[in-house]
Each structure stands twice: as C-alpha cells, then as structure tokens.
Amino acid sequence: DPKSEGYLLPQLLHWISLHFKDCEDGARSVLSQSSDSPEDHVLYWDTLLDFVLQGRMDQARNLLKLHTDFNTDMFASMDQLLRKMPLPSNTVSCGDFLIKWKNWQMEVVSRVQAGEFAVYPQLNNIAEILAGSEEALDGMANKCKTWYQWMVYRLLYTNPCVATYDLGVYAQQAIDRFGGLDTLTSLDSVLLGLTELDLPQVVKELCMTLDGLWFPAHLLDILCHANSLNPNKNVIPNIAGLREYLLLEYATSLMSHNSLWQAGVIYFDQCPVQGRQRLEALLERVALTSNYKANKVIHIAKERGLHSVVASTCKVMGMKALAGNDTGSAMTWALRSGDAKFTTFLADRLLAEYTQSGRFSSTDLLDNLGASIIVSERLTFLGKYREFSRMREEGDNTGAADLLHSLLWSRLAPKYFWITLLIDAVPYLTSDEVLFTSDQTYQ
Amino acid sequence: SNSVQLGSVPVQGDVAGLTWVNPDLICCSTSRGTVNLYRIEQYRILSLSQEWNNLHGEGSTAYINSSCRGSTCLTANGETLASGGQDGRLNILNVRQRDPVKVYEKADSCSITDVLFSRASDVLISNMRGQLKLFDLRSNFQEASSTYLLSSDQIAVTCLARHPTQGHIVLSGGENGYLAGWDLRQGKHPVTLLSAHQSPLSEIRFHPDQPDHIFTCSQGGEVWHWNGSTIKNSTINADNLNTTSPWLSSEAVRHKVETNSLVSQQPLPINSIDVLGHNVLFGGDNEAFYILHNVVM
Numbered sequence: 001d002p003k004s005e006g007y008l009l010p011q012l013l014h015w016i017s018l019h020f021k022d023c024e025d026g027a028r029s030v031l032s033q034s035s036d037s038p039e040d041h042v043l044y045w046d047t048l049l050d051f052v053l054q055g056r057m058d059q060a061r062n063l064l065k066l067h068t069d070f071n072t073d074m075f076a077s078m079d080q081l082l083r084k085m086p087l088p089s090n091t092v093s094c095g096d097f098l099i100k101w102k103n104w105q106m107e108v109v110s111r112v113q114a115g116e117f118a119v120y121p122q123l124n125n126i127a128e129i130l131a132g133s134e135e136a137l138d139g140m141a142n143k144c145k146t147w148y149q150w151m152v153y154r155l156l157y158t159n160p161c162v163a164t165y166d167l168g169v170y171a172q173q174a175i176d177r178f179g180g181l182d183t184l185t186s187l188d189s190v191l192l193g194l195t196e197l198d199l200p201q202v203v204k205e206l207c208m209t210l211d212g213l214w215f216p217a218h219l220l221d222i223l224c225h226a227n228s229l230n231p232n233k234n235v236i237p238n239i240a241g242l243r244e245y246l247l248l249e250y251a252t253s254l255m256s257h258n259s260l261w262q263a264g265v266i267y268f269d270q271c272p273v274q275g276r277q278r279l280e281a282l283l284e285r286v287a288l289t290s291n292y293k294a295n296k297v298i299h300i301a302k303e304r305g306l307h308s309v310v311a312s313t314c315k316v317m318g319m320k321a322l323a324g325n326d327t328g329s330a331m332t333w334a335l336r337s338g339d340a341k342f343t344t345f346l347a348d349r350l351l352a353e354y355t356q357s358g359r360f361s362s363t364d365l366l367d368n369l370g371a372s373i374i375v376s377e378r379l380t381f382l383g384k385y386r387e388f389s390r391m392r393e394e395g396d397n398t399g400a401a402d403l404l405h406s407l408l409w410s411r412l413a414p415k416y417f418w419i420t421l422l423i424d425a426v427p428y429l430t431s432d433e434v435l436f437t438s439d440q441t442y443q
Numbered sequence: 444s445n446s447v448q449l450g451s452v453p454v455q456g457d458v459a460g461l462t463w464v465n466p467d468l469i470c471c472s473t474s475r476g477t478v479n480l481y482r483i484e485q486y487r488i489l490s491l492s493q494e495w496n497n498l499h500g501e502g503s504t505a506y507i508n509s510s511c512r513g514s515t516c517l518t519a520n521g522e523t524l525a526s527g528g529q530d531g532r533l534n535i536l537n538v539r540q541r542d543p544v545k546v547y548e549k550a551d552s553c554s555i556t557d558v559l560f561s562r563a564s565d566v567l568i569s570n571m572r573g574q575l576k577l578f579d580l581r582s583n584f585q586e587a588s589s590t591y592l593l594s595s596d597q598i599a600v601t602c603l604a605r606h607p608t609q610g611h612i613v614l615s616g617g618e619n620g621y622l623a624g625w626d627l628r629q630g631k632h633p634v635t636l637l638s639a640h641q642s643p644l645s646e647i648r649f650h651p652d653q654p655d656h657i658f659t660c661s662q663g664g665e666v667w668h669w670n671g672s673t674i675k676n677s678t679i680n681a682d683n684l685n686t687t688s689p690w691l692s693s694e695a696v697r698h699k700v701e702t703n704s705l706v707s708q709q710p711l712p713i714n715s716i717d718v719l720g721h722n723v724l725f726g727g728d729n730e731a732f733y734i735l736h737n738v739v740m
Contacts, residue, residue: 262711262728290457290474290513291529291554291571295599295618296712296728299642299662321553324500326530328552332572335597362552364574370595 007088008167009160012152013055020149023050027063038066045122046143052126053140053153057082074117081108081130094161101160105132132157138177147171147178148191164197171195199223203242213250220246221270244271248278255282265300276304283309288316311337318342327353328362335372347378348414351385355420360386381412388424401428446734452481452489460517460526464538468492472526474513476500480538495536495543499528520560527555527568535566535580547578547585557603561610561627569600569615577627591631593623604647607654612688616644616659624690634691637700640665645714655689656740658723660716664709666725668738670701705735 026047030038038044044063051060061082069075084107086100108131111117117124128136137154144150151174155162162170171192175181184192186209193201206216220243227239248271254264268279283301288294294317301309314337321329327349334342353361360366366386373383384407391400404425407413413421456475464470464480469489472478476499482492500512516527523544524536533550534543551570558568565588566578573593582588593600599618606612611627620640623633642663650656655671671689689700705723713727721740726732 259728259730266710290515291556292457292459292515295601295643296662299712303642303663324530326553328531329529329554329571332553332597361549364590365552365572368572368574368592368595370597372597 007090007094008162008164009152009155010088013156016149016152017054017056020050020054020145023047023054023056023059026050027059030063030066037068039068048122049126049129049140049143052082052129053143053156055087055156057085057087069120074120074123077111077116078123078127081111081127085130088160098161105130105157129157134158141177147174147188150174150177168192168196199239199242203246207246213246213253217243217246217250217267244273244275247271248274251275252278252282255286261286262296262300269304276306279304280306280309284312288313288320291317311339313337315339315342318346322346328365331362331365335369335375338375340376343376344378347376347382350382351378351414351417355417360389377412378414381407381414381417384412385417392424397428404428450483450487450489452491454479456513459514462517462519462524464519464522464524468538470517470519470524470538472498472514472517476512476514476528478514478517478524478526478534478536493538493541495534495541498526498534498543499530499532515555516558518558518560520563523560523563525558525560525566527551527558529554531555531570533558533566533568533578545580549585550578550587551576556599556601559603559605559613561605561613565610565627567603567605567613567627569603571597571599573598573600573617575600575603575613575615575625589627589631591625591627591633593617593633599643601643602646604649604657606688606690607649607651609688612691614647614649614657614690616647618643620644620661620663622647622659624688626691635693639702640667642712645712646716648716648718650718650740652720653740657690658705658716658718660713660725660727662712662714664711664713664727666705666709666713666716666723668703668705668723670703670740672740673701705738706733 026043030041030044030047033041035041048060048063051057051063061079064070064075064079064082067075070079081104084104086097086104088097092100108127112124112127112131117127125136125139129140137157140153141150144153148171151170154174155170159166159170175184175188175192186205189205190202193199193205203216203220206219207213210216220239224239224243247267251264251267251271254260254267257264265279265283268275268282271278283297283306286293286297288297294313297313298310301307301313314333318330318333318337318339321327321333327346331343331346331350334346350360350362350366353359363386366383367390369379369383373380384403388400388403388407391403404421408421408425454471454473455477456473458471459474460472462470467483469481469483470478471481476497478495478498479491480493481489483489497512499514513529514526515529518525522538524538526534526536527550528534531549531551531553533547533555535545535547537544550568551574554571555568556571558566561567561577564580566580567575568578569575573596575591575593576587577589577591579588593615598621600615600623601618602616604614613625613627615623615625615633616639617623620638620642622637622639622644624635624637625633639659640661640663642661642665645660645662648658650658653672657669657671658667659669660666674689674692674694709727709729711728713725715727716723716725718724718738721736721738723735723738724732725735
C-alpha cells in the first residue's frame with residue numbers, strides 16, 4: 001500500500017493481533033467472571049499486558065477501568081498515558097509523528113522515575129514498557145510464543161517508525177534472543193527471509209517445505225502484480241522471471257493430472273515467455289483416453305494455433321481406431337490430420353478389403369468424401385472406384401464404362417489393383433452394347 | 444439456497460451418458476462400454492438394479508482399456524434405452540430385459556457422437572463425420588432407413604436435440620460451432636444453418652414447455668439462451684413451409700436470432716446444460732455445476 005509507505009508497524013501489529021488472540025480469550029474470561037475484584041482473576045494482568053503490547057489501547061483501558069483501585073491517582077495517570085499514546089496514522093507524516101511520540105515517551109519516563117507507579121509493581125512494569133525500557137521489554141520475551149511476536153512488541157515501544165529495510169536487523173536480534181538460527185523452523189526461515197526482503201530465500205524455503213507449488217506460485221503472482229502497480233520502486237528485482245518459473249513448474253505438475261490438466265493449460269497461458277512451448281510439448285503427452293477427450297485437446301490446440309499438436313493428436317487417434325479394427329474412424333481421423341501417408345495406407349486397406357470380400361465396408365464414408373478426396377491419390381482412386389462400383393450396381397452402364405475408362409487411363413490405380421480393373425473392363429468390352437468408343441478401346 | 448448432495452455411487456470409467464428413465468430409475472452409460480441402471484430409494488440411496496456389459500468394442504484386438512470400448516451417448520424413451528458407441532455400434536436395451544433387444548453392429552462406420560429417439564420406433568444417431576442416420580426399430584434391416592448429411596466437409600456433429608412435441612424437428616450442433624435445423628421427413632440436408640458459437644457445441648436443449656426457446660453451451664465456456672419467438676412474429680415467408688417451428692424457418696437465417704449470454708464466458712468448457720421452468724442448470728470442466736434461477740423467456 002503506497003499510501004502508508006512510511007508506516008510498516010500498523011500492518012505488523014494487525015498481523016500479530018490476528019495470530020495471537022489469547023488476550024481476547026483472557027478478556028472474555030475476566031469479564032464473564034462477574035466479581036467485585038476482577039484484578040484477582042488469574043489472567044487479568046497478563047491480558048492487560050497483552051493488549052498494551054499489541055498497541056490495543058482502548059481494550060487495555062477498558063480492562064484497567066475494571067480495577068477496584070481505578071479511582072486512585074496512579075491508575076488515573078496510567079489511563080491518561082495509555083490514552084495519549086500516539087499511534088501512526090495516514091494523516092500525520094513520519095517526522096511529525098516521531099516528535100509527538102518522543103514527547104509522550106519522555107513524559108512516561110519522567111512519571112516512572114518520579115515513582116508514581118512504585119506501589120503497584122504490575123503497573124510499574126507496564127509503565128516501563130511504555131517507556132521503552134529494554135530491560136522490561138526483554139522480560140516480556142518469556143511471554144511471547146515466537147520471536148516475531150516479541151520483535152513487533154519491541155518495535156512498538158522503541159522504534160515505531162521502523163522502515164522496511166531495517167526490519168531485518170530487528171528480526172536478527174529477536175531470533176538471537178529466542179535461541180539463534182539453529183532453532184529456526186521452516187516458517188521462521190520464511191518469515192526471516194521476508195524481513196530481509198530476500199525473495200529467492202523465501203521461495204526456496206516454501207518450495208522445500210510445502211508439498212506442492214500452489215502457494216509459492218500464487219504468492220509470486222500476486223507480488224508480481226503488486227510490484228508492477230508500484231511505479232516508484234522496483235523493490236524486488238527479477239520477480240517476473242521467478243514468477244514465471246514457479247507458474248511453469250506448477251502448471252507442469254497439473255498436466256499429468258486426470259482432470260486438472262485443463263487448469264494447467266490456463267496457467268501456461270499466463271506465462272508470456274515459455275508458456276506456449278511448454279504447453280505444446282505437454283499437450284502432446286495428455287493421455288487420449290477417448291474421442292471426447294481427444295477433441296478437447298484438439299480444440300485447445302486449435303485455439304492457440306498449435307497446429308502440430310492438432311495433427312499429431314489426430315494421428316494418434318487414427319492409429320488407436322485402427323488398432324480397434326475401426327477403419328472408418330481411422331480414415332476420418334486421418335483426413336482431419338491431412339496426413340497423406342496414413343490416408344494412403346488406410347485407402348489400401350479398404351481396397352484390400354474389397355478385393356477379398358467384394359464389398360466396401362465404409363460406403364457412407366466413401367460416398368461423402370467431399371473435398372478430402374484429394375488428400376491422397378490413393379484415396380482419390382478409391383473414391384472414384386467406389387463411384388464406378390455404385391454406377392455399375394445402379395445399372396448406369398454408360399457412365400460406369402466412362403468412369404472405368406478414365407480410371408484406367410489416369411493410371412491412378414495401384415499396381416495390385418490393375419488386374420481387378422481389367423477384369424471389371426471385360427464385361428464392357430464383350431457386351432452387346434457399344435459401351436466403349438473406338439478411341440477408348442484403342443487406348 | 445445451497446444444493447445438497449443426496450446420494451452417490453461409484454462408477455467404473457467415465458460417465459458418457461446420463462438420463463432418467465422414470466422418477467425411480469436413473470441410467471448411465473460409461474466409457475468402459477457398460478450401461479448401468481440405478482434405482483433411487485427415498486431420494487437418497489442409489490442401488491445398482493441392472494448392468495449391461497461389453498456393449499461396445501467387441502472384436503477389438505487391442506488393449507483391454509481401449510478407448511474403442513466406450514459408449515459415447517445414451518438416451519431413453521419410456522423403458523427403452525439406446526446406447527451409441529465409439530465403435531459405431533448401436534445397442535437398443537429394455538429395462539426389463541437382461542440382453543439387448545436389438546444390436547446394430549455397424550450402425551455407423553465411424554464413432555457415434557449422439558443419439559435420440561425421434562419417435563418410439565425411430566432412433567437417430569449422429570457421427571463424427573457430420574452424418575445423421577435414422578433407424579427404424581420395427582424393421583429387420585441393419586441399415587439406416589434414412590441418412591442425412593451436414594456438409595461435404597467432414598465436420599463432426601457433436602450433439603443432437605429433439606423438439607419436445609414434434610419428433611421430426613431436430614437440431615444439431617457441430618464442432619465448428621454451427622447450429623443446424625433438420626426436418627427428418629424431408630430432404631437429406633439441414634433446413635437451416637446458424638452460425639453460433641466460436642467453438643464446438645457441447646449440448647443443445649429445447650425448453651420442454653416453450654420450444655421456441657433453446658439453450659446451448661460450448662467448449663469455449665459459453666452458455667446461451669436463444670429466443671426464437673421473435674422470428675415467429677416477423678412476416679411469414681410465403682414459400683416457407685415450416686411455419687410451425689422457428690428453428691426450421693429460413694427467416695432465422697435471414698434475420699439474426701435473439702441470443703442472450705446467460706453467464707460471462709468461462710475459462711474452461713461447459714459440457715452439459717438442461718432447463719426446467721425458469722431454471723437453467725449447467726456444468727463443465729472446472730469441476731462445478733451451476734443453477735440459474737428466474738431466467739426470463
């Protein structure tokens with residue numbers, strides 16, 4: 001958020017308050033126990049302390065008011081201090097805020113030194129904390145579950161205007177206080193990396209500990225977009241490259257999934273540099289378990305202009321159909337892919353079927369080839385021969401004779417079929433009707 | 444109001460076709476070549492009542508999980524079921540009989556893409572080459588009684604839909620996104636051809652009570668409502684014989700049909716759609732399905 005550039009602390013405080021809610025439970029417990037002296041409740045002072053440490057002054061003061069001795073001077077004094085504590089806001093510049101805050105803290109220090117809170121050690125402790133006493137704050141470390149919790153509390157009372165680039169130093173100090181680098185958990189390492197703005201470190205840690213790449217990939221994507229929206233600073237160098245790397249890896253892992261592969265496609269679309277090539281390579285490896293799925297792959301490839309994938313998918317499906325003895329489907333796939341060799345191969349198969357059985361198996365295919373008839377010469381011959389065969393069946397002898405003649409003349413027929421053609425020609429030559437002109441017979 | 448899942452049952456393979464037979468019976472066909480009949484009890488429990496196996500892909504010499512063995516579509520008419528397969532075979536089943544009532548081994552020379560009952564005795568199938576074939580169940584022939592052709596280009600017909608009351612009026616969707624209107628009684632070619640979506644049509648549905656309205660969804664993630672009542676209101680062409688349905692009217696081609704997109708274009712394909720009253724149900728490859736209420740006709 002560019003507006004609150006200078007004020008990192010409020011966001012840190014908010015983060016801490018979201019994760020460490022014991023004080024709220026404590027407050028509820030204290031309040032629910034209606035008694036004359038709530039301060040005797042076990043959790044009273046701890047909860048009060050927590051609120052103060054988290055900078056939640058209103059809630060701290062509410063608890064304070066419940067104290068039976070609230071009407072005494074020292075309580076009133078404490079209340080006043082809590083009320084007057086300056087908190088960072090967008091309307092005040094960092095410099096102005098710091099002046100106010102220092103003045104306030106000096107006031108706190110003077111009251112402490114005057115011994116105002118000496119009678120009540122708990123109050124005194126709170127006052128010391130407000131004063132930013134390192135000793136008091138150090139004592140609070142035992143109350144904290146984690147180093148980053150303590151780091152933020154410390155910052156609130158010693159350096160509320162901390163800048164992002166200084167955070168790493170404080171983080172190191174906090175870690176040292178809590179056992180040093182050896183005791184770091186993965187989460188700790190990630191957070192440390194964040195405070196040091198060491199994004200590669202953060203990503204590396206996340207990738208090593210988490211099962212999948214979903215989180216780092218999306219995190220980087222959001223950061224990348226945020227970075228591009230921030231015109232003033234290029235806080236994180238090479239972030240686009242890192243983002244693309246993670247997205248590519250994540251998308252690749254999706255592609256092998258039974259049903260999520262289509263989501264993987266969408267992720268590849270978002271990778272401007274390598275997305276298309278990777279997608280092209282991986283799309284060819286999607287398991288084509290049915291026509292339905294193959295058609296989906298083809299549609300995706302067509303939409304993105306990946307014509308080689310379209311062609312190879314059609315070929316694979318054609319081969320599968322052939323393996324299942326479905327020559328008709330195989331031919332349809334072959335024609336879709338525009339593969340002349342495969343088409344020729346299948347046309348030969350159909351012709352072989354004809355010579356063996358005397359019938360065509362896929363007449364509806366052959367009768368309606370349309371423009372695809374030119375994909376392969378063999379297919380053209382096959383189509384024309386089928387036409388001849390049909391004409392013969394229908395008794396259109398003249399037409400059949402003409403067609404047969406042109407077939408012989410064009411030499412389209414494969415060698416193995418010449419005999420059949422010549423045998424077909426015999427009845428026309430020997431019939432009583434004049435079916436071939438003398439020219440044709442000469443040829 | 445949230446949808447609540449009432450019951451479920453595991454199925455081997457992909458579910459290719461799904462249909463109600465009656466309020467107590469649901470039927471599905473699978474990519475493994477089976478058709479399963481489930482009985483619903485107390486609207487919650489699904490139990491397998493009957494199973495027909497190996498309906499498709501017989502004689503295939505290839506691997507056991509060959510894609511050739513799958514059913515691609517299923518439809519019901521009363522207690523009669525029809526399953527079309529990737530192997531081009533058409534099986535006619537009856538819920539009361541263990542064996543198929545009728546089998547067309549080579550109903551088509553390539554994969555069947557969709558099937559419907561035009562009448563109780565007529566089954567229409569579409570194939571990946573753009574042909575429609577009508578089979579008369581009463582005859583003994585294994586061949587189609589009529590064949591229709593979309594075009595001479597090999598453009599697959601991807602889905603079929605039948606007019607709720609007039610069985611001879613059929614709409615087909617193609618892989619090129621076009622919608623074709625057919626009168627099965629006349630001619631071999633579509634009566635109307637409308638350019639529709641930019642991607643293959645997944646499913647077409649007539650509104651069961653208002654057949655001037657149809658709903659389509661596509662592989663491009665679109666869901667459309669087509670309002671054909673506006674065509675009816677325009678001047679009727681004197682030589683247009685089919686004034687009964689706007690979908691067969693040449694006016695539809697001349698003037699643009701009013702279409703509304705029911706949702707913004709989805710990133711992944713929408714595979715299936717259905718409509719009842721003012722509610723539209725659709726689902727797709729993002730593993731979710733949606734119900735739109737109060738759709739205005």
